[in-house]
Amino acid sequence: MNFDPLAGLSGQSVQQFWNEQWSRTLQTLQQLGQPGLPGTQGMPGMPDMAQAWKAAVPEPGALPENALSLDPEKLLELQRQYLDGAKAMAEQGGAQALLAKDKRFNTESWAGNPLTAATAATYLLNSRMLMGLADAVQADDKTRNRVRFAIEQWLAAMAPSNFLALNAEAQKKAIETQGESLAQGVANLLADMRQGHVSMTDESLFTVGKNVATTEGAVVFENELFQLIEYKPLTDKVHERPFLMVPPCINKFYILDLQPDNSLIRYAVSQGHRTFVMSWRNPDESLARKTWDNYIEDGVLTGIRVAREIAGAEQINVLGFCVGGTMLSTALAVLQARHDREHGATAAPAAKAPAAKRAAGSRSAARTSTARATAPAGVPFPVASVTLLTTFIDFSDTGILDVFIDESVVRFREMQMGEGGLMKGQDLASTFSFLRPNDLVWNYVVGNYLKGETPPPFDLLYWNSDSTNLPGPYYAWYLRNLYLENKLAQPGALTVCGERIDMHQLRLPAYIYGSREDHIVPVGGSYASTQVLGGDKRFVMGASGHIAGVINPPAKKKRSYWMREDGQLPPTLKEWQAGADEYPGSWWADWSPWLAEHGGKLVAAPKQYGKGREYTAIEPAPGRYVLVKA
Secondary structure, eight states: OBOOTTTTOOHHHHHHHHHHHHHHHHHHHHHHTSSSOOOOTTSTTOOOHHHHHHHHSSSOOOOOSSOOOBOHHHHHHHHHHHHHHHHHHHSBTHHHHHHHTSTTTOSHHHHTOHHHHHHHHHHHHHHHHHHHHHHTBOSOHHHHHHHHHHHHHHHHHTOGGGOTTTOHHHHHHHHHTTTHHHHHHHHHHHHHHHHTSOOSSOGGGOOBTTTBSOOOEEEEEEOSSEEEEEEOOSSSEEESSOEEEEOOTTSOGGGGOSSTTTOHHHHHHHTTOOEEEEEEOOOOGGGTTOOHHHIIIIIIIHHHHHHHHHHTOSOEEEEEETHHHHHHHHHHHHHHHHHHHHHOOOOOOOOOOOOOOSSTTHHHHHHHHHHOOOOOSSSOOSEEEEEEESOOSSOSOOGGGGGGOSHHHHHHHHHHHTTSOEEOHHHHHHHHHTTSHIIIIIHHHIIIIISOOOOOOOHHHHHHHSOOOEEHHHHHHIIIIIIITOOTTSTTOEEETTEEEOGGGOOSOEEEEEETTOSSSOHHHHHGGGGTOOSOEEEEEESSOTTTTTSOOGGGOOSEEEEOTTOOOOSSHHHHHHTOEEEESOTHHHHHHHHHHTSOSEEEOOSSSSBTTTBOOOEETTOSGGGOOO
16 A cells, blocks of 8 residues: 555645654654653543653653753754655555564554554654654763653653554454453453553463472571572482572562473572572561661571581582672672681682683683682682672663662652662562563553453563562662662772672682673673672673573573683673674573582482471472562
8 A cells, every 4th residue: 555644735745744743853852851751641541651751760860951952963864864764654665664664563454554554654753763863962871861761761652552543453353342352451451450560461370389480399497588498409419519599689589480491490400409599578568677788698698608507518609690699799798808807818719721722622621721710728718609690790881770870869769768668569660661661561551451452371471570579778778889889899888797898809700691682781781790700700691681591491492692712801891792602502501510510529419408407398489488479
């Protein structure tokens, strides 16, 4: 179908029409330059965007008060591109070509209807230009990123697909079902209002402990902050050093144990590791005054101590994921400071052997030369190795999350909850969802409410909806000292649990993983840990994002990962990538032998959970803490 919404107008009128559209686009950008977002009251099915913005951002940071300044040369080029795009839309198949590139509009229902095709194509043209204008803003990077984020949120909300009056697919389904889809959509909306969030999957099909988080184990210790789960061995022999996983307290631990075929927990157990996992309690008002120090001392350090005592091991291997990795790194720095004071500074690991030439077995040779280090004299450090998955230690590159953080935002949170209170899990979940608004917000609004559909079952999205609260003092400290002031990467800048800490003094082998498309912990942020930690380090980059990149079992034979055979860790990620090679499959296959090298000798697997009367099985895994809803 030939797209010509302006048929019958003279050439001068058409030019005037698109010039007016261009002017309105500029006005929209200037409106976005003010604090908040343009209102959309009165739009069919749409709330005021000020409310959407409030949901998207924990506490909005004001954009510049004055009109935004644009680069004149870029502005002229964008205007030319805009008018060229308008001409292309009027050509045979021009609109359809534009719609085909966007999954919201690439169906016959949209392309076959002149009105909806014109609306969607014009929306896409204006969207492209607004994003171009955001990049043309003359301002510092933080302001430009905030403008870009605001525009992305506004454009995602204003898509024609979000409105019943404009959504050709929803209209068609309503006619075909004689209105049943609309009735079901209203029912879905009411159900989601009752539960407090938009459904991303059919949550009725999942039960924690029944069809997610099913790896066999038992809770062997608990305090007010966490339960420690020990998992049943799957091998006759296990490594003598136990293995402790520290998941993020901002989410439930079972992201590491969704299904047997993609469970990192089960994989570690199957590789012969006596595996323990910390299951964080979902805070209520009784924990509303807990601090970062509490989570380090009574959380991570206690978990390390108890796992060592149960296994009767001098040393332990540990893993931290996301903020769990940040907490683990902090705890290890505290432990290092105490160990050095009580036993004297340990010797630094031996220098790496010369890099092996690329040949058969070079991967193994490079890994071994990196992993084996001279044991420190005297009392061994309690931790033999650390694995950090998508973890910030250096917060200088926090990606899109930086738009949420400035002095005024942090000060507000400190005033609001620095002395007590809860950061609600649903507010945190909304923030992360709006980082990808089309995929994680509006896609479900359209499907659930306009089309009356029930989202398909997906264990990952069920976990994503199972949010967790955070104690206010913990959260405010985290924002101030790490995200805003980046003190963890600065030697001696932080005192935690009574110890002045220095990450550079950590002298244990570290396996550091980052996901290439991670939008929460950019891969550059993960890589920055290589420049902060002491000791031998191995960095691996995996494909995909924050979760899918980490949860990538070898049996699936999906994706790929990158590493350097020479073991070099230059100052920047770009330099590292220049010498990295790509390998098909899962990074787990590289990590498993690395961890085994630090596991110690093989010993008979334990026949029972815990140890003696002091640590007995309290209840079966996954325990009761993980069942508490926010």
